[in-house]
Amino acid sequence: MSHELGAVVDLGSNSVRLVIYRLGSQGTQQEIDNLKQTVRLSSHLGDDGRIAEAGIKAALRVLEQFCQLCRAYGVTHITGIATQAVRMAVNREEVLKRIYEATGIPFRVVSGEEEARYGYLAVVNSLALEEGVTVDIGGGSTEITVFRDRRLVRADSIPYGAVSLTREFLRSDLPSMKDMKNLDRVIQRELDRRPWLTGLGFPVIGMGGTARSLARIHQRRRHYPLLILHGYEMWPTEVTAILDMVRSMPIVKRRNITGLSADRADIITAGLAILDQILKRVGTSRFVISNKGLRDGVLMEHILHIRGQELLPDTLMYSIENIHDQFGLNRNHAFHVWKLADRLFTAMVNHGLVEASEEHRRWLQVAALLHDIGRAISIYNTSKHTFYLLLQIPLFGISHRDRVMAAAIAAFKSTKQIQTYLSMYQEFFDEEDIPTITQLGVILRLVRAFDRTETGVVTGLDLQPDGRAWKLIVKARQPLGIELDLALEWTKKCRKVFQREIRLEVDDLDHASRL
Amino acid sequence: MSHELGAVVDLGSNSVRLVIYRLGSQGTQQEIDNLKQTVRLSSHLGDDGRIAEAGIKAALRVLEQFCQLCRAYGVTHITGIATQAVRMAVNREEVLKRIYEATGIPFRVVSGEEEARYGYLAVVNSLALEEGVTVDIGGGSTEITVFRDRRLVRADSIPYGAVSLTREFLRSDLPSMKDMKNLDRVIQRELDRRPWLTGLGFPVIGMGGTARSLARIHQRRRHYPLLILHGYEMWPTEVTAILDMVRSMPIVKRRNITGLSADRADIITAGLAILDQILKRVGTSRFVISNKGLRDGVLMEHILHIRGQELLPDTLMYSIENIHDQFGLNRNHAFHVWKLADRLFTAMVNHGLVEASEEHRRWLQVAALLHDIGRAISIYNTSKHTFYLLLQIPLFGISHRDRVMAAAIAAFKSTKQIQTYLSMYQEFFDEEDIPTITQLGVILRLVRAFDRTETGVVTGLDLQPDGRAWKLIVKARQPLGIELDLALEWTKKCRKVFQREIRLEVDDLDHASRL
Incomplete structure (x- = not known):
């Protein structure tokens, strides 16, 4: 069977990620490399709505590195996508142009709904669930979908994520009750506008760095014997308990939580607050971690095209x-x-x-x-x-x-x-x-x-x-x-x-x- | 790099063994299958010096199976070698002819010295030893070599092995002191004829089923954490201790010794008795197990030929x-x-x-x-x-x-x-x-x-x-x-x-x- 190498680069609001995979002619795939750099692009969004020069330069530097690695591997096709930070930026066109000039990759800005749909594609093709609510908590936005009989029913995007909410509400080291209430109120308002979520009772599938960190913290605390995040399940009350724990810790202590990486210690509280609200709103008893997300959804779309399938019949x-x-x-x-x-x-x-x-x-x-x-x-x-x-x-x-x-x-x-x-x-x-x-x-x-x-x-x-x-x-x-x-x-x-x-x-x- | 598949079949006095390996054009190799059937050919050697018809049939049956497996793999070259049982048989030519007719493989009867040299080749190219005494205890013979500066100095074969000595001296379940003494005397006599062994003090390297079983027994008893036999070291006194243990046990108990396979329980005492005598004669403080033996030596000869080397410069x-x-x-x-x-x-x-x-x-x-x-x-x-x-x-x-x-x-x-x-x-x-x-x-x-x-x-x-x-x-x-x-x-x-x-x-x- 012949193979080729492809890559997906995801220019997110918190981090820039690269995945390199080998793709077989029959649409099989193996991930062969995976790299992340934390750029915090959404922190560079100024009051004027522009991504500042320092942000563009930081992003370009990482993207050039990733392209260098792709060239070294002999990757033949790179798909570049950008999400919320670029989506919101008034100088979006300039940012894309400069990326193209520096790397030769035509980055595509995906809409919130598209981004949500990629998350859904990743989940239904890697977890055996007939129905569910996917939640992808990013740096600048949170994507939500509902699926029934493995078919997409809703896809939506909330323009708040772990980085942007932290920046807006949790600037102090130990957030006050009032800070938390303000943050919660914003999330509540967004969820109120999406009444189709309330009481749905479907399993909730968590994606993105917040969800992975949460699962890692939980696994380490209970000495879980498997090193597998994908498909790991937690009770919604356990999510609330870990949220309560992190929000009452100063950041120096949070950095030492086993399972939580130091560069996420500042934004974990906001990320978990969003997730906790959504779990409560859906009224589910089942929370499942997905290690597959946006990038995997983008790749999956390509694979389904090769295989001539709408969904994988059997994950x-x-x-x-x-x-x-x-x-x-x-x-x-x-x-x-x-x-x-x-x-x-x-x-x-x-x-x-x-x-x-x-x-x-x-x-x-x-x-x-x-x-x-x-x-x-x-x-x-x-x-x-x-x-x-x-x-x-x-x-x-x-x-x-x-x-x-x-x-x-x-x-x-x-x-x-x-x-x-x-x-x-x-x-x-x-x-x-x-x-x-x-x-x-x-x-x-x-x-x-x-x-x-x-x-x-x-x-x-x-x-x-x-x-x-x-x-x-x-x-x-x-x-x-x-x-x-x-x-x-x-x-x-x-x-x-x-x-x-x-x-x-x-x-x-x-x-x-x-x- | 191109690869081909080869095989070595070793028609021994106790067992018939097949190893299938992949050979790279640069002389690299990986073992990809390995099979053993216990035929006990030396038990079929009659007083007339002939291998009896039942023995020939049992051997042919296994060899035909091995050839079938080689065909299934697409093995392009099979090397067949026969040792002591066939070496001694007066109907040797008939046995080889019937094997050739049934399998198409021209089996070669190796002399005791050649067999010993193959053991040496396997050892010096897989263990970092400058000098040593190799001991390969087979079913019908025991091969001994001495090497110095990784060069072969002596190669010799004693026409007694674990099966033949058991048959001659240890017919009763619990051997008497007299049985053991008779057995020891025969070994002593053989070693007396080889004065070059006495007091040599070199490390002794044990090969063959007896040595592997010994190491497995020892490793299990002390809960050794690695599953590696090759290069495992024991004190000579520990060999004596395990010999003393097995010879005082009835066979039903011996079959339950962890690490010892049931089809070797009857012949382990004789095999260990030979080894123990040799260790004492050499006067060594170091006993090393080699998981590589005759078959690996045959393969190594071929690899050294491909690489144009006399010995691997660096194992x-x-x-x-x-x-x-x-x-x-x-x-x-x-x-x-x-x-x-x-x-x-x-x-x-x-x-x-x-x-x-x-x-x-x-x-x-x-x-x-x-x-x-x-x-x-x-x-x-x-x-x-x-x-x-x-x-x-x-x-x-x-x-x-x-x-x-x-x-x-x-x-x-x-x-x-x-x-x-x-x-x-x-x-x-x-x-x-x-x-x-x-x-x-x-x-x-x-x-x-x-x-x-x-x-x-x-x-x-x-x-x-x-x-x-x-x-x-x-x-x-x-x-x-x-x-x-x-x-x-x-x-x-x-x-x-x-x-x-x-x-x-x-x-x-x-x-x-x-x-």
Whole structure:
């Protein structure tokens, strides 16, 4: 598959960000570099409505650096977008012209609604949510969308963000009650004009630096064992609690909050105040972090165009496609193993050997499609590497619990071994999940044996009662060798795991043999 | 770089093994699959000196499976070698003919001396040892070599191995003192004929299944935190202790020893008895495990031929070359970062800012050459991935302690963070190493900043006293941008780490600017 490198540069009101990605001809993608510089463009907006010369120079300096890096990588296409600070500036045209002269990139100023829609695109194509409210708190504006059945219903932009509100209301180190009330009143007024938000009850998805910092603070405080922000969930009351904490701290203390970067310590209070108000207004019980935002939405629009799709039909499968591509995995083998695992799982469900559960089937699917990933590190200790990687790679459209369970099934060698691996991740499962992991782990090991040569030689599986045991009928294109030797090792474990013996019967067209 | 796939199949007296590797045109290699089946060919050697029909059939069955897997991979070249069991068999020619008819592979019977030499080749090209005694305990024979200045001095083969000695002397479950004495006497007699071993005092390097099992047992018992056998060291007395343990256990108990595979439980006593005698005879204080053996020696012969070398001049650099190739790392960037790190380190040594230590320089070198490896997993949490990978990848020619230190330096972000990463690896360092890791970590972070664009824009570094501070003169091919912004973040840390301020002065040919 051929690849090209592209980049998105986002000239925001608080920071300038660059993401460089590799784009496959089939519309797969991997992020290969990511850089941020805090320029605070909205602080340079004067009373005359112009971005001051110092602001333009600071922005140009960073943009030139980013272009230099893009050239060094051999990036062939750069998309430049500018948001609220440039949107508001009366000298907008001059700013864009000077950027173009310095970098050769035609920056596009996106409207508030467009910006909101990009956030929506990023979210619905990376989180498995049918409906929701996206909130992207930027430096100079806050974008909100509502979606139902994954379709955009509303897209709107509030012309206040973490930097501009801080500048207007929270100039003192420790804001007074009155400062906070004034700030809240402005937000309330904006939300009053958007009655469609009130009481909607949908999950709220938070994007942007404020939301990421919030999640990082929360994860560090509770020693969350995964280093994953995307899809992390918090109670709305926990957001309020962290807002109360930061607003009562002087900035020198705020700078030391674990998870909060020093260059955000000044504007975090305003950012959280906006989010807190919106959560209350929507009346949701569910707050979800998205690590994907504006830049990812811009990229996603391009990818959807390549793929001829309006939305990704399946975010999980798309992320698995990207992972197959990144790690050079054998897709045919992966999908063949999943086909066999699904057959065996379904047959076992039909015969009452395992529980009928869509959740379990999804775990098995992810585990089957990615079971070989550890080999990208080494063919020794592969199970350990598979477990490690499944907790680290960009896997979208499943919960953090699903991810841990899939990792355990993919890495399964024995119940004892997998309990050791899982010891750091107790909060994601209870004791009842261990037999499930064992059953699904043994199913996966068994079907992996059938495709040890990665040639799809085993074409089908069927399970039939055979006296007090079960007979697993293995359909093969040609006589089996190593596949059977390895499969027999795992059928031996079945007696203990499924309380019944499982015997193999091979139908290899040439001759049927019973083992 | 173009690649092809090759394989080595080793028809041994205890097991048949297959290794499939990818070979780069420059003689780099990665092992991509590895399979073993226990056939016990030497058990099929009858009193008439022939390998019985059942043994031939069992071997053919496994070899056909291996060929099938090689075909599935698209392996273009298979090297087949046979050792002691076939060497001894009076029907050797018939066995080879039948293998050739069934698989099309012309298996070569290697002599005991050749087999020993392959073990030596594997060891001197993967461990940093100038002199040593290699001992490869097989099923039917034991190969011994002596090397000095990395040159082969002796190569010999004792016609007894773990399977044949077990069959002859340890037929009962719990061997009597008399059984053990008879066994020891045979080994003693063989060693008496090789007086050149006695009192040599060189490190002894153990290869083969017995040595690997021994190391695994030892590592599990002491909860060794690394999953690496190659280069693991034990005291000779610890070998004796484990021999004493296994020989006093009935087989049902031996099968449950953690680290020992069930299909080796019967022959481990005989294998360890040979090793123990040799260690005592050599009178060494140092026993080292090699995970590389016969098959790797056969492959190494081919690689040395491609590279036009008699021996790899530097085993560490060769393994780093293989890793660069496997993970698709930017070699020019890696070597450029190392060049800059070496300049800065040397300058700091000359000015007394850091300790002059060849050990520290080596850690910095490995860290610099592999600092980017975590990005192969993800550009998020890269430091964590770098640390993980540096403890897992096949890195040869350095000790396990060196590896942990290099991993810490490559992954360094802050002293606190690296102490967390190292908490599981306390046995490899003491508190005095932490400031060293911090100093070398900051040096690496600083020079990485100078090559952030991976274009080699910074061509040189020099350090000069500047009042009470130091001036770091940065020579560059063109004006620097992002490199300086990132470098300034790290020079800020220098005051704390080196007790002196470090100021940057850029000499970019166009204009010299002081920051």
